[in-house]
Amino acid sequence: MERKPKRRTPERILDTALKLFNTYGEPGVTTTAIADEMNISPGNLYYHYRCKDKIVEALFAAYRAEIEHTLAAPEQRPVHAEDAWLFLHLIFEAIHKYRFIYRDINEITSRYRVLGAQFKRILAHKRRTAAAILTGLVKAGELRASPQDVEALAVNMTVIATYWLSYELARNPHNDEDAQEEKEESRALARGAFHVISLAAPYLAPRERELFDDLSKRYLN
Structure with a gap:
């Protein structure tokens, strides 16, 4: 070998x-x-x-390349309702991989000004991608939402995806060295993906809503 x-x-x-x-x-x-x-x-x-700053900058550059690549994927082809789970899974995988950024997001972006500016652009890209996906679902007849609804949903989805890990950590502090806690963190990220997409659930067409209800049960379990 x-x-x-x-x-x-x-x-x-x-x-x-x-x-x-x-x-x-x-x-x-x-x-x-x-x-x-x-x-x-x-x-x-x-x-x-x-210095440590250079290590943080290198890790942030790797995170940025990964998340930007994932966010660009919906631009390659239209995303349907059933694709949303996979897309969110990939987003939350990147968040989990570089979770130190999200745990100390305000601390890091205030101390590392350049990274703060870059993270601001990542947030804007998240919002644009969410809006583009939702608009595509509206055009495909899979989502019934006005342009104002789409914009509000895109912002809310971005906020939850960005701060979900901080919420879970505040709700249930734990140490990653414990294997059981690592498993629980994976469940926490699954819950985050569920809550992000559940924002759009009331706007889904009947077939897509049924699909959402079915997938959400399996995803959370």
């Missing part, structure tokens, strides 16, 4: 930092803690990333 190539040190630093940030929150993790977790010297870490 062909052996996988060893990961380069910069990649290992980012992987380790992401794990620690997600577990303890970005503000509570130092570069020394990252180096200790990797069993390397702080000097070795600083050779690749001269």
Whole structure:
């Protein structure tokens, strides 16, 4: 069997930092803690990333590339009601992967001004994508909503998707190191996807509403 190539040190630093940030929150993790977790010297870490800011910026760049790619998908072809679950699943997967950003969103965007400006553009892209999907469903006869309804729904969906993880964490604080808690966090993200799409449920045409009711039961279970 062909052996996988060893990961380069910069990649290992980012992987380790992401794990620690997600577990303890970005503000509570130092570069020394990252180096200790990797069993390397702080000097070795600083050779690749001269400060924690650069690690955060690199992780945010990876997150931005992933989320922007996902948000651009509905532009490739019209999205139908049954596609919405998959699309939301992909969005929440990215949120889960880089959840430290969403847990400390106000802290990070205020301390890292450049990232704050970039996150503002991501929020705008989320809202535009949601509005485009909803408008497409209206044109396909799968959603019965006015332009004003569509705009309000797009904003509300963006707000819930962005702050759902913060809500769940405040409601039920836990430690990611526990496997059971990791499983619960996956359920929390599933609930987030459900509540995002449930905003549009009252506007769905009968067939699509029936599909929503069926899928939501299986999705939450």
